[in-house]
Amino acid sequence: MIKFEIEDRQGNIQEVEIPEDINLSLMEVLKASDYPVLATCGGMALCATCHVEVQRGLENLGEPSDAELDMLDTLPDASSASRLACQIKIGSHLNGMMFKLKGEE
Amino acid sequence: MIHTDICIIGAGPVGLFAVFEAGLLKMRCHLIDVLPQIGGQLSEIYPKKPIYDIPGFPEVLAQDLVDNLKKQIDPFKPTYTLGERVETLVKREDGTFEVKTSDETVITCKAVVIAGGLGCFEPRKPEIENLAKYEGKGVYYMVKDPERFRDKKIILAGGGDSALDWTIFLSNVASEVTLVHRNESFRGAPDSAEKVFELAKTGKIKLLLNAHLKELKGDSFLESATVIGKEKEVKELKADYLIPLFGLSPKLGPIADWGLNIDKNAIEVNTFDYSTNVPGVFAIGDINTYPGS
Numbered sequence: 001m002i003k004f005e006i007e008d009r010q011g012n013i014q015e016v017e018i019p020e021d022i023n024l025s026l027m028e029v030l031k032a033s034d035y036p037v038l039a040t041c042g043g044m045a046l047c048a049t050c051h052v053e054v055q056r057g058l059e060n061l062g063e064p065s066d067a068e069l070d071m072l073d074t075l076p077d078a079s080s081a082s083r084l085a086c087q088i089k090i091g092s093h094l095n096g097m098m099f100k101l102k103g104e105e
Numbered sequence: 106m107i108h109t110d111i112c113i114i115g116a117g118p119v120g121l122f123a124v125f126e127a128g129l130l131k132m133r134c135h136l137i138d139v140l141p142q143i144g145g146q147l148s149e150i151y152p153k154k155p156i157y158d159i160p161g162f163p164e165v166l167a168q169d170l171v172d173n174l175k176k177q178i179d180p181f182k183p184t185y186t187l188g189e190r191v192e193t194l195v196k197r198e199d200g201t202f203e204v205k206t207s208d209e210t211v212i213t214c215k216a217v218v219i220a221g222g223l224g225c226f227e228p229r230k231p232e233i234e235n236l237a238k239y240e241g242k243g244v245y246y247m248v249k250d251p252e253r254f255r256d257k258k259i260i261l262a263g264g265g266d267s268a269l270d271w272t273i274f275l276s277n278v279a280s281e282v283t284l285v286h287r288n289e290s291f292r293g294a295p296d297s298a299e300k301v302f303e304l305a306k307t308g309k310i311k312l313l314l315n316a317h318l319k320e321l322k323g324d325s326f327l328e329s330a331t332v333i334g335k336e337k338e339v340k341e342l343k344a345d346y347l348i349p350l351f352g353l354s355p356k357l358g359p360i361a362d363w364g365l366n367i368d369k370n371a372i373e374v375n376t377f378d379y380s381t382n383v384p385g386v387f388a389i390g391d392i393n394t395y396p397g398s
Contacts, residue, residue: 036369040223040355046151049354069292074265074352076231076317078287104229104354 002092007055007100008035020092026052026099027085035101043086048075049103050085057097061088077102107184109135112204112214114191114360117145119390120220121174128181135212137204139225139358141188144171149226149353186210190225194363194386202385216385219372221392223355231262231349233318243327244347248275256280258343260330262318263350264288269297271350276310283311283342285318285332313340321347360392368394 002020007013016033027050030037038049048071054061058081064072068087072078082102088094111127113120116138124134142148144167147156152168159165189206194217196202204212228246230236236244248254248271259279261272264286272284284301291298305312315335322329322341330347332340357370366373366382371394374380379387 038223038355040146041150044151044154046154047146047354048352066292070265070294073286073288073292074229074263074268076229076262076287076349076351104356 002090002095004094004096005056005098006030006033006035007098009101013098018090022090024090025086026050026088026090026094029090030085030101037085037101039086041086045071045084045087048072048084051075051078051102052083052085052088052099053079053102054081054083055098055100057094060093060097075103107135107186107210107212109133109184109212109214111135111216111218112137112202112212113218113220114138114204115145115220115222115390115392116140116143116185116187117220117222117390118147118170118174119222120145120218121171121178123218123220123389124178124181124183125174128178128183134181134183135186135214136183137186137189137191137206137210137212139188139190139207139227143175143185143187144168145222146226146355147171186212190358192359196383196385200385216387219360219381219386219388219392220390221357221360221388223391224360224370225356225358226353227356227358228349229351229354231318231351233321235321236349239321239323239327239347242325243323243345244321244349246349248348251275251278254279254346257345259283259346259348260285260318260342260344261348261350262286263352264291265350265352266294266297267352268350269294269301271348272310273297273300273304276304281311282309283313283344285313285316287315287317289314289335316340318347318349371398 001017003017005015027039040049041047045067068084072082110132111134113136116136127134147167155164189208193205202214202217255278257279258281260283262285276282304310316332319333320331329341329343372388374388374393376395
């Protein structure tokens, strides 16, 4: 099982536990876990409504793609630890990481 | 006043195809959308991207799909109100509905179909404490009429395509243009970014990178903005206008006030006929929810 933590927009932190062989993105897991993530474009890195900030474990992720960086550039509240959850594939590298939901509900 | 059989709120693909289905049943439709063009998020967010989940099309460009939907419904002669947001929905004594938009356009109809997708696309706003005080009084989230900015001092904020494009355009209109971007580079639209750097080098615009807006000042109208730089230094910039350009994000908006049963930003429907709890009002596509959806 993969375990990581999510901090919602109200500051509540909860551990999420999911099977390793699941072929989903973090955005899809967040939606399935009933977190209020819009994901307007369905996961194509085109709308930036699944903005998360990596609170712990940023070094575990690869470099973001140009498309992802381009979308992050449009956001008023992005930081150097910002990512789009739709571009983060679920895998064992997420173990121990922590993500904070950003943007509006 | 516009009279029609069905008023469809939302001119995305679901709303457009509803015109076709209604047309087969000899019902006339009027479509309303807050965006200035039809197509919803397909036209607004990713018109040139291929999409892969349309039956019969292994791959189709989003705008091509919208253009084809338009062709498909043209024979039924739908009418449109675009660039206006529906504010109120009132059921009249005779059972018909009166729909009123932000620009006071009134539509009367026998039934209302809400095809609003994820809601109205509204501008994303930066976190500036007193931003709301200056909305419409110096702060604008889109450039509808560039002439408004002629010979004025303006600040644009953002780092996406639209911030770059408007900076370039308005550098020939305004007396002073400053672009504030939170990063040190622009990662999209390399051509536009190059032009912006060139304009900054020749002194035609001011470019503040690694910077963000903190506070706005002015008595009744915007007069200046405080910007925090990379080294946390504070600058105050004189400005007649601030244009934050951070893209659009969908919001449920006034739909929440129409007496409909809402669950997590979606309208509850009966899947027998996609009716809502208000007789005569239906909800289709992403905006609805039902057991098992």
